[in-house]
Amino acid sequence: MNQPWLLKAENISKSFPGVKALDKVNLTIEGGKVHTIIGENGAGKSTLMKILMGILLPDEGEILYKGVKVKLMSVQEAIKTGISMIHQELLPFPELSIAENIFMGNEPTSRIPGWINKREMNKNAALLMNKLGAKVDVTRAMKELSIAEMQMVEIAKAISNQSEVIIMDEPTSALSNREIAILFSIIEELKQQGIAIIYISHKMDEIFKISDTITVMRDGKHITTCAINAIDQKKLISLIVGREINSIFDKKENTPGEVILSVTELTGEKFKDINFNLRRGEILGIAGLMGSGRTEIVNSIYGLEKIVKGDIFINGKKVKIRSPKDAIKNSIGLVSEDRKKYGLVLGSSVKHNISLSSLEKCKNGLFLNLKEENEIANAQINKLNIKTSSSDQLANYLSGGNQQKIVIAKVLLNDADIIIFDEPTRGIDIGAKSEIYKLMTQLATEGKALIVISSELPEILGLSDRILIIREGEIKAELSQAEATQELIMKHAMA
């Protein structure tokens, strides 16, 4: 038999306690094409992929591979069948080398049984990585790599497993533009070889650039599948969120108030001589390539990283910030770009994560008022539309985008006057994005001062009153909202 399709999922359903994550979903994947799956946070995209990958078992439905019914009970079986996945949250072995990660579970053996032929493994790994255009020493430990490099390793792994279907769950959410371009050229190459890519992303522009076919999911249901050129962005968005969104940014002219934060000659390990003022009511954008030092600057203002030299003034008073605790005391909040490391306690409930920095608010004398805490948390869950079966659900079980919303909810609850958003909409769906933008503009209107870091230039341009551009740890340019354009920002950022 010779089907035009490689992989077919029929009537897949999956429930978790309190949620029906997938409801009779169908999906057909053809070789040599990029099939994008799009949908709101919690729509069930990752769950469907985990089922195709043998990580989760479906409650009902079946999977066919090249016309043959398969039962995928484990990741090994999925890989043997021909499916690989680059996860939304990467799961490499940090202490092992690149080569060992690529060949994990598939090591070239030597003549002595049980021994790994290291030389061959390293040689093959280097060959693969070279083919992907990444010239790295394959004996380096995985933990030393950037996220983009780790992704390359995962792709190399998929290729070494001779996979014909490669799933990429939000692969670009932590990549710089240059790295995205490299990834896309690799995807093109894989397509040429007849490999099918299942691609998940919330970024509209790249979806239209890379996809051949698109499937929209909502609330665990399959909504539609069509060729990418049969749909436009506006229609797609309305299919995703189930309503029309007119303007994503709705920036109002506002007159900034007095200076609330100023830093002078701020110098750290990865940046030097940073000077800027931030006024009440202002949204200050910080642009720059990944690794330019943007995150380090805000992290050091928040007390997460050491300051070597320089001063921070709040309301004109010099302050010493040695820890996030000091920062919070000085009314600074930070939504970190790394939600797994700095944002969430994954093993705690949604409620406890949201209230973590603001327990002072739900206290009666010495003791916590759990009822009040519950109410406060539920109010945040409603306000940010966090999709969870209950406020007692563990953060770990929420979809990526909803986890990000928890982090934002936690920081907002603190009522800080200065709020720093580092890649705030990473992994967040288009509907929620516009909600968060609205929220940010509103915070500014209320007289709070915001700093926004983002790799998505439309986001920076749409939100900021003023933009600082960082390159190699220094401020290279400052642009007003009126003069800023994507080209101008990129010019200063790359030079």
Next chain:
Amino acid sequence: MNFKNLLPPKLPADHSPAIAIQFKKYGIFIAFLLICILLTIATPNFLTLQNIVMVLRQISINGILAIGVTFVIISGGIDLSLGSVVALSGVAAASFAHPGTYGLFVPLLVGLLIGVTIGTVNGLIITKGKVAAFIVTLGMMTIARGLALVVSDGRPVSNLSDSFNFIGGGEFLNIPIPILLFGAVILIASVILKYTKTGRYVYAVGGNENAAKASGINVNSIKLFTYIICSGLAGLAGIVLASRITTGQPNAGVAYELDAIAAVVIGGTSLSGGSGKIIGTVVGALIIGVINNGLDLLNITSYSQQIIKGLIIVGAVLLDRKN
């Protein structure tokens, strides 16, 4: 294309897995009840008031230690020095408890202070010195044992005042004092963990230290707090033990930390930190206590007892994690 179902449908409520969750939540209680039922059938003496009180008194020392180490384990640490702290605080308290010397208050204070001091030292070396808790408390295990032997010259400290002996041997309202102390510790510990900011922070630190720090929590002081609570309770346990056996024994408490840690783990607290409950630890201590007692009642030799005890502990946890 299908544009019909544009409106998001309501999610259907799904209640089927609720039973599974209930079992997961109460698995260890069920295991405990099973063991009790089996013992009730196997021996007529098990389910008597007298025997139950005896079991409770027997587990109170391990229970107090286990509650202390629950704090440490939830925060992501470990404490191996407990058994030695029991010996040191017992010997030291006993040295001040001879009849007609310092009364009751001083020996109690000495015992508790020793616990608190050792906890502080452990905590400071772990947080400020950034040495692994396993190593620090392993070292402290030997140091405290050595100190107990030095302080007592290697001999038991006996001839203690009646008031001191009352702590381990006395009763109030027909309830042995150790059980009352254990009960008070359970209550206070549960309230701290559930109803105070500090308690909440203990979970956060164990769950994700970086995120806890970024949320404005002083991670070091929380860790220090857990080690102080843990050793402080070990100091209390040392006093209770010395009083019960009416002697400060420098060789007492060997391997007590292992029973305490076993109770915590049986009770569902993960050794990797971030989760756990006092009530679980209490049930864990109860299971160990009931097994010891039952095997005694069944006249099983102490050698075989160890094998059976080990099997039941692993079996109970297996039953709990099965879901």
